[in-house]
Amino acid sequence: MKATSANLLTVINGPKQFVIPIYQRTYSWQLTQCRQLFQDILKTGNDKTDAGHFVGSVVYFQESIYNTSSVPQLLIIDGQQRITTVCLIILALSEFLKEKPEDVDIETNHSKLRNYYLFNAEEEGELHYKLLLTRKDKETYISLLNDHPQPDNPSQRILENYRHFKENINSTNVNALYNGIMKLFVVDVTLEKGKDNPQLIFESMNSTGLDLSQADLIRNYILMGQEIKTQTRLYEKYWFPMEQGYGNDYAAYFDRFVRDYLSAKTGTIPNITSVYTAFKTYSNGLLIEDLVAEITTYAAFYANMALHKEKDKELLAAFENLSTLRIDVGYPFLLAIYNDYDQGIINKEIFQQVLALIENYVFRRAICGVPTNSLNKTFLTLYKFIDKSNYFESLAATMQLFAGSKRFPSDTEFIREIKVKDLYKFRSRTYFLSKLENHRRKEWVSIAEYTTEHIIPQNEDLSLEWQQMLGENWKDIQNTWLHTLGNLTLTGYNSELSDHSFQKKKTIEGGFNHSPLNLNQYLRSVDEWNDYHIQKRAEQLAETASMIWKYPGITAEELTKYAERERAGSNEYSLDHYEYLTDETLLLFNELRKSILNLDEAVKEEFKKLYIAYKTSTNFVDVVPQKTSLRLSFNMPFSELIDPENLCKDITDLGRWGNGDVEFRVSSPADIPKAIGFIQQALDYQDLY
CATH class of the missing domain: 3.90.1150 (Aspartate Aminotransferase, domain 1)
Incomplete structure (x- = not known):
């Protein structure tokens, strides 16, 4: 490695081409950063005592010393944002000199700026350009250089920043701008391929990569050491479609996916800020293309589950339920299950059974208030207990055998707790009421248009009619049962029902007697409302809930078989x-x-x-x-x-x-x-x- 302080224009000048590797991030400087650089250049250009302005480092290495072209291709590892921005300023300055040469008295002209710093004048094709960007950045930038119409989907960052520079160059500041550009300097870092490790240098130049996402670092780590053709092929075949599949969620979700992928593969959960380090350890010795292909496959599984990209409507509904319950810690386990489904080890029916089992497990635990802090480790080790010859039963038996803080709450515990839990403030209340209402319905009822209704009103000052119906202990009854299962229902007439008496809530237009909802069936059959009916209705609904969110129900004989097998194995x-x-x-x-x-x-x-x-x-x-x-x-x-x-x-x-x-x-x-x-x-x- 050779590092020297150098004038930036001297670095750019001469027959050479700076290439942005295809895996690098696209041009991303905002107007705020461009304005700051523009002002710094003007300040330096106006100050004759200022020896120069430092704009950072430019790190690159030559792709091949055996290149037969007279124009060496230099792959930029660090500094692409700075070089691209300076080239946009030079382009805008050259256009100003072309349009208004009479307003300028500087030692250059339109043609010199372009031929020295933007083009390799004697070359043709892509080698004609000193800076070769990637994808739509490349198309947009080359169109600007050649004064051609922009592509259908241009790079907005390139266009916006170029137009900003062009609009802000005038006869008053053009001399200072040119003088300032001439005084820009960088740390020019040249790497020797085969001797220097560009990835390690890249990490150190980026403060161990803290300004990049873990996904960016992983992508660069995989592709940086490959030949340009291999980089392009791997990126276009695997990585770019993967990024596109995540769309606007790539930055938010891809780091999480890689952590869950590594958890599934290694049995260890890396910290979200250490995913890159864990990935390097895991990937050591693996064939790069096989690894990238597998990551692409698992990334699609994750997107189908977490981002709801699944095409199968029944599986999609199951994934949406899991997302509602926020079962993020279960994704390492579910990735392995999805892979078995994808490989044909299990069919769709068994896959659905597994998803329902996980949904039931997590929901029952939430109702029963079982702590969730060790749930990630429960799911991390769960897959190894599956017997592929008896896939679902072995999993269900394992989960039914869980005890203590890992337990799968039994029907007795679940029914007891769901009857008394404050479900009005329950995080998954809408999900719960929707599943309860639609149990055994052939036509799905969307409860989005309904609101949660308290049968006994929330008003602390209950009307005399309510007090008489509830009896002398009306206050205790209200406090005890207000937000619980037996006293909650759904209605589209919340404001009309208000704090009215039970009889009026039943008989007014849109009241319980006229409601088509299953949740109001019991209310249509009774003429009074008190603690007896609250508990009786709660008992009925709790029994229904126990059938929706089922307990595994593996027989004692089968459980004994799996328990003995587990003991023998351990x-x-x-x-x-x-x-x-x-x-x-x-x-x-x-x-x-x-x-x-x-x-x-x-x-x-x-x-x-x-x-x-x-x-x-x-x-x-x-x-x-x-x-x-x-x-x-x-x-x-x-x-x-x-x-x-x-x-x-x-x-x-x-x-x-x-x-x-x-x-x-x-x-x-x-x-x-x-x-x-x-x-x-x-x-x-x-x-x-």
Whole structure:
């Protein structure tokens, strides 16, 4: 690599062509940035004491030293926005000199500016141009250079900025502008292909890429090291159609897709800001075209699910339901399922069953208030439990066996909770009421035109008629049941129903008696409204809900089969395997073991070759039996541990059996309470992260 301070026009001048690689971002400078550069150039040009204005770096390398052309092609790695903008200013200045030569007294003219800095005068075809942009930037810029009509879909940034410069050059500032351009300088960085790593230099020039999206960095990483023809082919065959498929959502969603893709492939969830680093690790040693082809395939799956690009109407409806429930953490799992569907491993019916199972699982948990902070890890490991020979049943059985914070709420729990939950303030209320109303309907009713109605009004000062109907405890009844399932319905006449009595709400035009909605069926059949009818209606609706959002319902016999298979798979070893688990050490272990298993129903014990692991979705503590003690490894960063007595040891980057950065020894029963305190921290940390 050779880096020198150089005059920008000197860098551009001479027979050469600067090529913007096809994978680089298109020209994107806004008017604000152009105005600032224009003013900086004028300021420098007006100040005779100013030696020059620094505009940044230009990093490039020659595509091939064996190029037979006399015009070397230089691929710009960094600096395309600056060079493109300066070329637009030079073009606008040359046009001014052509149109008003009598207003100018400078040592150049229209032809010199164009032939020195915009064209390779003796060349033909694309080599005629000193700067070769990509796609519509290229077409628009070349049309401006040749004074040709613009293409049908020109680059608005190129046009807008060029017109701005042209409109702001006048006889008053033209001298200063030319003098300022002559004094622009850059850090000219020339790379030698085969010796310098352009990607590493690109990252360092961009502050480790923080001004680029993770997707931009990944695209550049894949394509930068390829020959121009290979770059173009890979970009046009795979990457560009992928970007187009995401449309305006590319910037917002593509980083998330790559994170979920890597999670599905590696079993580890990278931080959203570290996706690029994780991708480099994952892709090391893989064939580039195979990798890009697979990314393209999975990106389409993700777009179909998250961006609702799915063509199949039934699958699209399922994906929309999942989006409504915000099951973003489930996408790594769903990507793997979608791939099985795409490969013909499962048919559409099984795919729909899986999607419904996930929808039911997440909705039931939301109704029952089960914490969601470890749901990402639940989905991360779920796919490995699928038996391809019995696809759906094996998945359903696995989920039905979940316990503790991972549990699939049973009908008993679900029905109990849905009857008393505040559903009016429930985030997915519209989704819930829509599914409830349309259960077993052949003709779908859109509830977008309806509003949620409280049968007992929300008004704290209920009318005398309402107080008499509810009885002397009317206030308690209102407070208890107001926002719950039994007291909520849908209506298109919310303002008409208002706070009226129950009888009037039933009989007025548009009232419950005239409503075609299934949700109002019970209300049409009763003449009074009180806590008895609220609870009776809630019971009926809750039973219906349990049929819509079904429990897996795998039989006890089948569950036993899968539970035994899971135990057999996870426990190749037994307590007898560990040499030091005898006598007092075994007694100590059994006491510790009992305390760990009592922390949460979801805790599982697995006997590994060299240690015993305790986990929910992943290990949180590993126990290594030793001759006179038990060595515990807590799977959490040492910096996150609360240990005011400094009882634990930091084993970060040290070789140890077991997982984690924290070590603690249990030598006697007196150590167990302290150990359990640390173990609880590790369990909480795993649930959070």
